[in-house]
Amino acid sequence: MMGIRVAATFIVIAGIALGFFAFGDTEREYKLGLDLAGGALLTYEADTENLAGDDIDGAMDALRDVIERRVNVFGVGEPRVSTETALLGGEIAHRLIVELPGVTDVDAAIEQLGETPLLEFRLVRQEGEPIQVTTSDGSIQMPSQTDMLYKRAELTGRYLQSARVQFGGNGGVVNQPYVALVFDSEGAEIFEAITRDNVGRELAVFLDGELLTSPVIQSVITSGEAIITGDFSPEEARDLAQNLNFGALPVPIELVGTQNIGGSLGKATVAAGVTAAAWGLALVALFMILWYRLPGLIAVVSLGVYVALMMTLFKFIPVTLTAAGIAGFILSIGMAVDANILIFERLKEELRDDRQGVRDAIRNGFKRAWASIRDGNLTSIFTAIILFYTTTSLVKGFALTFGIGVVVSMITAIGVTRTLLLAVGGETRSVLFGSGIHK
Amino acid sequence: MFIIKHSKLFFGISALLVAASFVLIGTKGLPLSIDFTGGSILEVTYTNERPTRDVVEAAVGAVVPNASVTLTGERGIIVRTPFLEDTDREEVLTALEVDGALFTEDRFSSIGPSIGEELKRKAFVAIGLVVVVIIVYVAFAFRRGDDEARPQVKGPSSWVYGLVAVIALLHDIIIPAGFFALMGLEVDTLFVMALLAILGFSVNDTIVVFDRIRENLRENADRKRSEDFGETVGKSLEQTFVRSINTSFTTLIVLVTLFVFAGAAVHNFALALIVGIIVGTYSSIFLASPLLVLFGRRK
Numbered sequence: 001m002m003g004i005r006v007a008a009t010f011i012v013i014a015g016i017a018l019g020f021f022a023f024g025d026t027e028r029e030y031k032l033g034l035d036l037a038g039g040a041l042l043t044y045e046a047d048t049e050n051l052a053g054d055d056i057d058g059a060m061d062a063l064r065d066v067i068e069r070r071v072n073v074f075g076v077g078e079p080r081v082s083t084e085t086a087l088l089g090g091e092i093a094h095r096l097i098v099e100l101p102g103v104t105d106v107d108a109a110i111e112q113l114g115e116t117p118l119l120e121f122r123l124v125r126q127e128g129e130p131i132q133v134t135t136s137d138g139s140i141q142m143p144s145q146t147d148m149l150y151k152r153a154e155l156t157g158r159y160l161q162s163a164r165v166q167f168g169g170n171g172g173v174v175n176q177p178y179v180a181l182v183f184d185s186e187g188a189e190i191f192e193a194i195t196r197d198n199v200g201r202e203l204a205v206f207l208d209g210e211l212l213t214s215p216v217i218q219s220v221i222t223s224g225e226a227i228i229t230g231d232f233s234p235e236e237a238r239d240l241a242q243n244l245n246f247g248a249l250p251v252p253i254e255l256v257g258t259q260n261i262g263g264s265l266g267k268a269t270v271a272a273g274v275t276a277a278a279w280g281l282a283l284v285a286l287f288m289i290l291w292y293r294l295p296g297l298i299a300v301v302s303l304g305v306y307v308a309l310m311m312t313l314f315k316f317i318p319v320t321l322t323a324a325g326i327a328g329f330i331l332s333i334g335m336a337v338d339a340n341i342l343i344f345e346r347l348k349e350e351l352r353d354d355r356q357g358v359r360d361a362i363r364n365g366f367k368r369a370w371a372s373i374r375d376g377n378l379t380s381i382f383t384a385i386i387l388f389y390t391t392t393s394l395v396k397g398f399a400l401t402f403g404i405g406v407v408v409s410m411i412t413a414i415g416v417t418r419t420l421l422l423a424v425g426g427e428t429r430s431v432l433f434g435s436g437i438h439k
Numbered sequence: 440m441f442i443i444k445h446s447k448l449f450f451g452i453s454a455l456l457v458a459a460s461f462v463l464i465g466t467k468g469l470p471l472s473i474d475f476t477g478g479s480i481l482e483v484t485y486t487n488e489r490p491t492r493d494v495v496e497a498a499v500g501a502v503v504p505n506a507s508v509t510l511t512g513e514r515g516i517i518v519r520t521p522f523l524e525d526t527d528r529e530e531v532l533t534a535l536e537v538d539g540a541l542f543t544e545d546r547f548s549s550i551g552p553s554i555g556e557e558l559k560r561k562a563f564v565a566i567g568l569v570v571v572v573i574i575v576y577v578a579f580a581f582r583r584g585d586d587e588a589r590p591q592v593k594g595p596s597s598w599v600y601g602l603v604a605v606i607a608l609l610h611d612i613i614i615p616a617g618f619f620a621l622m623g624l625e626v627d628t629l630f631v632m633a634l635l636a637i638l639g640f641s642v643n644d645t646i647v648v649f650d651r652i653r654e655n656l657r658e659n660a661d662r663k664r665s666e667d668f669g670e671t672v673g674k675s676l677e678q679t680f681v682r683s684i685n686t687s688f689t690t691l692i693v694l695v696t697l698f699v700f701a702g703a704a705v706h707n708f709a710l711a712l713i714v715g716i717i718v719g720t721y722s723s724i725f726l727a728s729p730l731l732v733l734f735g736r737r738k
Contacts (some may be wrong), residue, residue, distance in 0.1 A: 043554065086557045093553060106547065107529070255524075256551030265482070265545040269702055276700035280693040287689060323704055324632065330697060331636055331712075334690035335643075341689070342647065345682040372650045375580050376643030382572045383639045387632075390565045398632050 008423035011416055015305035022311030030314060033322035033397060036270050038263030039101040040109055044253040046094040059251050060094055067113060069210060071098060096253060106260040121194070122150035124202040124214065150204050155194060159187025163241045165234070166227075177237035179228040188224025196220040213240070273326045280330060281307070284337055292344050295421060299340040302416040306336050309408055310401075319404070325397035332405020335380060339413035342369040347421075358425045366418050373410060380406045440673025446729030453610055453726050456718070460617020467620045472627035475559045477552030479523040481531060485514040486541040492516075498534040503527055511703060515545070523549050562631040566612070569635060570605055573642050577601040580646070581653060594656045594668065595735035603734065604645050607719075607727040611641040615714040619707075629708040637715030640690065644683060644723035651675035652731070669732045676728050687720040 034041050046063060048056050060083045071079045080099040085092050103109050161182045167175050183191050194203065195217050204214040205228065213228050228240070285303070288296035310329060314321060347365035350356065356364065384403030388396055442449065473480055490498075492508055499506040499518055506520045518531060528547060535542060578601035612634045619626060652675040659666050691713060698709035 043551070045551070045553065086554075093557075104544075257554050258528075258547060258549040260544070260547040262543060262545040264543070269704055272700055272702040276697045279700055280696035283692045283696065284689050287692065291685065324629065327629075327632075327697070327701075327705055327708060330693055334640070334686075334693055337689045338643070338686040341682055341685045345679075345685075349678070368654075371654075372647045375576075375646045375650060378580075379573055379576055379642045379646065380639040382576060383569050383635055386568045386572060387565055387635060390561055390568060395565075395628060395632055402636070 004419060005423045008420050011305065011419055012301065015301070015308055015416075018305070018308035018312050022308050022315065025315075028315050031318045031320045032266070032270070033320045033325065034099055034101055034259070035261050035323050036266040036321060037101050038104065038261050038266045039099065040103045040106045040261075041257075041259040042098040042100070042106075042110065042113065042255060043257030044096040044098070045256045046096060046251040046253050048094050048251055056094060060096070063096060063251055063253070067096060067098060071100065071113070094251075095256075102263070104260070104262060106258060110255065110258075120206040121155040122204045122206060123194070123198055124204055125151050150206075155183075155187065155190050159183045159190065161187070165237045165241045167234075177232050177234045179232075179237055179241045181226045181228065183224040183226070185224065188222070191224060191226065192220065192222045269323050273323065273330075277326070277330055277333075281333065284333070288337070288340070292341075294424065295340075295344045295347065298417060298420045298424065299337070299344070301420060302340065302412055303333070303336060305416050306409060306412040307333070309412065310405060313404060313408070314401075319400060320397065321401075322397040324395065325401040328398040328400070328402035329405055332402050332409060335377065335406050336409030336412065338376070339369075339373045339409055340417055342372055343413065343417060345369075359422060362418070362421050362425050366414070370414070373413065377406050377410050440670070440676060442676055442725060443669045443673045443729055443732055446732065449725040449729060453722065456614050456617070457610055460613045460620070463617045463620040467623070469616065469620050469626045470623060471559075472625045473519065473548065473550050473555065474627045475555045475562075477522050477550050477555040479520045479528070479549040480546070481518045481520075481528065481544070481548075482511070482546040483516060483518075483532075483535060483542040483544050484512070485516070486543070487514075488540070489514045489516065490537040490540055494537055495535065498537050499531055502530045502534045506531075522551055558628065562628075565631070566634060566638070569638050570608060573608065573638065574601040574605045577604045577642070577646065577649075581649060594653065595731065599731065599734045600649055603727050603730045604642055604649070606730060607645050607722040608638055608641055610722050610726060611637050611715055611719045614718045615711050618714045619711065624707050624710070627707070629705065630711050633708050633711035633715065636712060637719055640716060641719035641722065644686070644719055645727045647682065648675060648679050648723055648728055649731070651679050652728070668735050672728050672732050672735075676724060680724070683720055683724055687716055690716050 046060060048059070064081050064083050068079075068081045071081055078101055080097075082097050082099075084095045084097055086095060098113065100109055161184045163179055163181050165177055166180050167177050199217050199219060201217055202214045203217050204211055215228055232240070281303070285300040288299045288303075290296070292299065310332075313319070319325065343366055346369040347362060350361035350365045350368075351358070353361070381403055384399045384406065387399035388403065489510070492510055495516055495518075496506065496508040499508060499520075503520050503523065506518055509517045509519075511517050516535075518535070520527075520531070523531065528549070532544065578597045581597035581600040615634065615637065616626075619630065652672055655671050655675050658664075659671065694709050694713045694716065697705060698713065701709065
């Protein structure tokens with residue numbers, strides 16, 4: 001008896017603590033999906049017709065890397081680039097999904113993503129060298145950080161013919177991988193001029209404005225061939241060669257879907273969702289207390305713990321909350337209430353049997369309700385799992401919160417409601433355990 | 440138990456509703472959203488006064504064919520068009536500046552036809568898979584393995600339970616679809632989600648009654664009491680009746696608040712679920728159990 005009451009007190013305190021964490025702690029924020037936070041979602045379809053089956057995955061990975069680099073230039077928080085395959089009329093379509101939270105100017109984003117990436121060679125500036133950056137209209141611009149440190153060398157990926165990984169004893173280490181570049185004839189001339197004038201200086205290689213490597217020019221090179229050495233692992237060298245080769249996109253892509261949600265619309269959706277959830281919970285709580293009295297009140301406490309636990313899980317996992325996800329969560333509240341109702345209806349029947357005390361009635365009521373709760377919830381969990389694995393991202397959000405919700409609701413119904421009921425249930429029957437309009 | 444006694448009446452109501460739904464879906468069709476057909480949707484809110492629908496429609500219609508304009512809220516409009524390239528979108532935006540009216544762009548969604556095709560396929564696959572899993576699970580959960588030691592426990596085979604559960608399920612998703620056809624409401628991804636959630640709720644509801652039937656069958660066997668199967672089912676229905684109503688009622692409370700407060704985005708979603716929960720509750724009480732008696736007695 002004491003044990004149960006201690007456990008019940010512990011549960012209530014833990015519930016309040018969770019509540020504070022879920023609603024009070026502002027340091028950790030909920031992760032909102034694009035539809036709620038505002039942002040753009042771009043879907044591209046890759047044209048893989050000219051690729052052999054084995055090469056497609058590699059090409060798609062390279063494509064993702066290229067696009068990811070370009071996306072990172074935007075400086076938006078947590079962009080996501082992912083590839084996806086879809087079965088379309090017997091053929092496999094390869095897609096690239098770009099999520100850009102907070103981006104409202106979708107045109108600029110599309111333009112920037114569609115650009116061919118820039119492979120650039122720049123000389124590392126020497127001290128005292130004058131910095132002059134003029135734009136096309138002749139105005140003076142503030143030099144960027146990169147311009148301060150590196151000088152453009154007029155050599156870009158446009159002149160690159162190929163890049164490939166080679167292994168060799170260059171510099172004494174056997175099997176050290178390096179990347180071999182071959183320029184076309186025009187590039188070879190430029191390269192020759194640069195190397196002739198700048199022996200001993202560093203020639204930096206930039207891809208999409210990002211520094212890749214910065215080798216020292218050893219001697220003048222006339223062949224139009226260059227190697228980039230460095231402390232590469234074979235994988236890194238392969239990636240670098242791939243990136244250089246794929247200066248242009250490895251596969252042509254076509255924009256097949258755009259979704260852009262303004263931040264204000266998202267905020268309104270969140271506010272409306274919160275209002276709906278609050279009203280829904282309040283009305284359900286009112287009904288439960290009016291109909292089931294003391295057990296009803298306990299169900300409300302148990303539901304409170306349930307909501308706090310769910311919100312904490314959303315923060316911790318973290319679950320990206322979307323409008324569909326919130327709908328899934330609100331629906332799972334229905335399942336949580338159902339478990340309590342099943343238990344109380346069973347309890348009522350057990351209490352009619354005068355031969356057992358209230359506490360035994362509670363125990364038996366739970367035992368009997370369990371089969372129904374288990375069978376009903378398991379089918380819901382199966383539904384959630386199927387949804388999660390067969391559908392698109394929108395439905396996944398729903399499936400995830402609904403699935404988690406059903407599992408957690410089962411745990412709170414059995415763990416919390418049961419413990420609390422046992423803790424307050426005395427030995428004698430009272431009107432508090434009645435239900436409905438009867439005594 | 441009057442439900443079992445008058446089961447023909449309840450079968451009739453269900454059959455009528457399902458038939459009507461099929462007719463409605465067949466004749467009026469289900470208007471598919473751009474999620475499934477591909478297309479573009481643009482939502483803007485005017486800063487000051489909103490031009491009238493006709494003016495906007497004429498302006499947009501001059502730029503892209505087959506555009507439809509609906510008003511939303513006090514100053515918002517939604518423009519639906521076939522799949523737009525990004526350049527076309529610019530033109531539409533320019534067209535919306537009727538007489539220099541200012542607005543903010545809230546949402547732009549453009550879905551290529553291939554994505555829509557795939558979504559449609561995935562929706563059918565998901566619904567089909569859920570139905571199959573449920574019939575298998577119910578057949579498994581109600582298998583008679585642990586009753587084999589007690590052959591005196593009577594009742595139908597577990598596959599009959601599974602079959603009846605699935606009939607109830609189909610009933611529960613066909614009627615909301617018919618309702619949407621009747622009202623001319625657009626079917627989108629959220630609607631499919633609603634159907635799947637209805638499947639979950641409905642089977643839950645049905646299983647609770649079935650569970651009780653099985654329990655009563657076992658109790659009868661233990662007490663060596665012989666009882667007509669119809670009577671056992673009727674008794675089980677009485678015992679679970681309050682629970683069914685209360686659960687559906689609380690779920691409906693939540694859904695109605697969702698419908699009222701949660702904004703246009705989930706309006707149809709909540710509505711589909713409300714219809715689904717109502718028919719789902721009806722089917723688990725008035726359809727599934729009488730069907731079980733019908734099939735269970737035949738063996």
